[in-house]
Amino acid sequence: MQKLLLLGAEAIAQGAIDGGMSGVYAYPGTPSTEITEYIQNNKTASERKLHSQWSTNEKTAMEAALGMSYAGKRAMVCMKHVGLNVAADAFINSAITGVNGGLIVTVADDPSMHSSQNEQDSRFFGKFAMIPILEPSNQQEAYDMAYEGFELSEKFKIPILIRITTRLSHSRAGIQIKEIKEQNPLTYPKDPLQFVLLPSNARKRYKGLLAIQDSIEDDSEKSKYNIYYAGKDLSIGIIACGIAYNYLMENFPDRICLYPVLKLGQYPLPYSKVEKIINECKKVLVLEDGYPFVEEQLKSFMDKSGKIKGRLDGSISRDGELNPDIVGKALDKPAKKGIPIPKIVANRPPELCSGCSHRDIYLALNETMKEFGKQKVFSDIGCYTLGALPPWNAINSCVDMGASITMAKGAADAGVRPAVAVIGDSTFTHSGMTALLDCVYENTPVTVIISDNSTTAMTGGQASHATGRLEEICVGLGVKPEHVRVLTPLPKYHDEMVKVLREELTYEGVSVVIPRRECIQTVTRSKKESKAKV
Numbered sequence: 001m002q003k004l005l006l007l008g009a010e011a012i013a014q015g016a017i018d019g020g021m022s023g024v025y026a027y028p029g030t031p032s033t034e035i036t037e038y039i040q041n042n043k044t045a046s047e048r049k050l051h052s053q054w055s056t057n058e059k060t061a062m063e064a065a066l067g068m069s070y071a072g073k074r075a076m077v078c079m080k081h082v083g084l085n086v087a088a089d090a091f092i093n094s095a096i097t098g099v100n101g102g103l104i105v106t107v108a109d110d111p112s113m114h115s116s117q118n119e120q121d122s123r124f125f126g127k128f129a130m131i132p133i134l135e136p137s138n139q140q141e142a143y144d145m146a147y148e149g150f151e152l153s154e155k156f157k158i159p160i161l162i163r164i165t166t167r168l169s170h171s172r173a174g175i176q177i178k179e180i181k182e183q184n185p186l187t188y189p190k191d192p193l194q195f196v197l198l199p200s201n202a203r204k205r206y207k208g209l210l211a212i213q214d215s216i217e218d219d220s221e222k223s224k225y226n227i228y229y230a231g232k233d234l235s236i237g238i239i240a241c242g243i244a245y246n247y248l249m250e251n252f253p254d255r256i257c258l259y260p261v262l263k264l265g266q267y268p269l270p271y272s273k274v275e276k277i278i279n280e281c282k283k284v285l286v287l288e289d290g291y292p293f294v295e296e297q298l299k300s301f302m303d304k305s306g307k308i309k310g311r312l313d314g315s316i317s318r319d320g321e322l323n324p325d326i327v328g329k330a331l332d333k334p335a336k337k338g339i340p341i342p343k344i345v346a347n348r349p350p351e352l353c354s355g356c357s358h359r360d361i362y363l364a365l366n367e368t369m370k371e372f373g374k375q376k377v378f379s380d381i382g383c384y385t386l387g388a389l390p391p392w393n394a395i396n397s398c399v400d401m402g403a404s405i406t407m408a409k410g411a412a413d414a415g416v417r418p419a420v421a422v423i424g425d426s427t428f429t430h431s432g433m434t435a436l437l438d439c440v441y442e443n444t445p446v447t448v449i450i451s452d453n454s455t456t457a458m459t460g461g462q463a464s465h466a467t468g469r470l471e472e473i474c475v476g477l478g479v480k481p482e483h484v485r486v487l488t489p490l491p492k493y494h495d496e497m498v499k500v501l502r503e504e505l506t507y508e509g510v511s512v513v514i515p516r517r518e519c520i521q522t523v524t525r526s527k528k529e530s531k532a533k534v
């Protein structure tokens with residue numbers, strides 16, 4: 001069989017294609033974006049007519065994937081960790097409805113917050129939903145888990161969660177691929193009420209979910225991803241979860257570890273294997289990238305023995321991602337000396353590209369706000385969040401997608417005038433539209449600036465669902481057409497932008513200002529692509 005050199009994210013995509021998937025649903029977010037992009041550009045996926053268009057947000061993606069599973073087909077939904085917060089309602093309930101066709105929920109966590117607001121650990125969500133969780137330690141396992149994941153889901157008739165982290169998602173390795181499976185035929189659930197979560201039915205379904213927990217645990221116990229490696233030195237045993245197993249082994253160049261190691265790749269915890277290592281060893285060090293998910297389960301409330309080591313007792317820092325050196329230090333190994341970073345590799349803080357349209361709107365907004373005072377601009381998540389940094393210093397919040405508009409609303413309700421929201425076009429359709437409706441409903445005096453660069457720039461320029469329909473959406477939601485103002489963010493229109501902003505900021509109602517100019521990066525890319533075609 002063929003071998004491919006793939007990123008961890010791509011390995012999951014390839015595994016899902018080969019595993020008989022009929023569609024992927026996703027909203028972009030680092031470090032998960034490459035999964036869907038790989039499927040969108042894959043020849044086999046297009047020949048097999050797999051669905052791979054972006055969804056409006058993670059919740060719609062989760063629900064669409066569940067709908068595909070309802071129809072008997074295998075589906076995958078992908079997102080970054082904070083996306084699972086958005087999809088949580090559908091995600092938790094999907095464990096209760098159960099599935100028909102196999103359903104894989106792939107979530108990419110970002111410990112150390114390389115490009116995220118937090119470093120939450122999605123394994124908690126998997127446990128919360130009471131479903132099996134798979135966590136690969138390398139790219140081959142990422143492929144295998146996606147390939148086999150649909151069968152695991154179909155075996156228990158519930159979704160499964162695959163959790164990866166940034167380093168695995170964004171590093172490459174050779175992958176041995178397997179024979180491609182046929183897609184499932186269209187079938188309906190045997191029980192026509194399976195997906196009806198009316199309380200009387202939901203209670204039954206929940207009891208069913210509880211009833212299979214022992215079998216799910218048993219599956220973990222027997223899983224080939226949970227392996228106990230014996231070791232001679234029992235002074236310490238090591239539980240290594242997912243990629244942490246790789247970091248551990250990097251400390252043993254010949255890959256022979258003297259200590260017993262329990263390599264974990266499937267949850268719930270395989271209790272007898274965990275029990276064995278705890279009983280056998282004097283101390284147990286838990287290595288996990290993310291929160292102390294396993295460690296907390298082992299350190300029961302009453303346990304004061306201090307036998308379990310990890311993030312909770314300070315053996316490893318409570319926050320931040322792991323690496324081989326951190327793991328080595330926790331094992332009292334001398335720190336390895338790496339190659340010093342050459343001076344030319346300077347630490348460059350991120351900044352808005354030169355020529356970016358967000359720059360022009362911030363120049364106009366900053367000038368206008370001089371008249372109205374400081375700390376009244378609520379922002380959102382996108383390239384424009386860089387407006388928080390010098391030289392712009394233009395925004396005062398960035399919490400979660402869509403929060404700019406609703407926070408501006410709350411501040412306006414509290415008496416802040418003017419209350420301004422800055423949001424991008426993709427974030428607006430992701431979760432700003434309902435927020436705008438809240439403002440319209442009460443005619444709250446807020447000015448919403450939708451900085452429309454006609455793409456989802458922050459995550460690499462994916463299509464934006466708002467393109468070509470932004471004004472219509474705003475008017476459709478109830479904003480008065482005369483208070484939907486479209487601007488061209490270019491230096492030559494600076495004075496006009498200031499004038500329009502001033503007018504709308506003094507309006508005691510809902511107004512929307514749309515500065516529209518395409519992202520410089522997507523313009524450059526499409527020019528290059530059309531040149532290449534000639």
Ligand SMILES: Cc1ncc(C[n+]2csc(CCOP(=O)(O)OP(=O)(O)O)c2C)c(N)n1
Nearest residue numbers: 029083381382383424425426427456457458
């Ligand atoms: C819930 C959630 N999903 C996805 C992301 C990743 N993400 C950050 S900003 C962004 C969209 C940015 O697009 P847009 O609002 O149009 O602004 P632009 O970057 O184009 O300026 C995405 C997908 C996130 N931070 N949170």
Ligand code: SF4
Nearest residue numbers: 353356383457519520
């Ligand atoms: S990628 Fe596009 S939106 Fe982002 S800073 Fe650069 S030009 Fe601006």
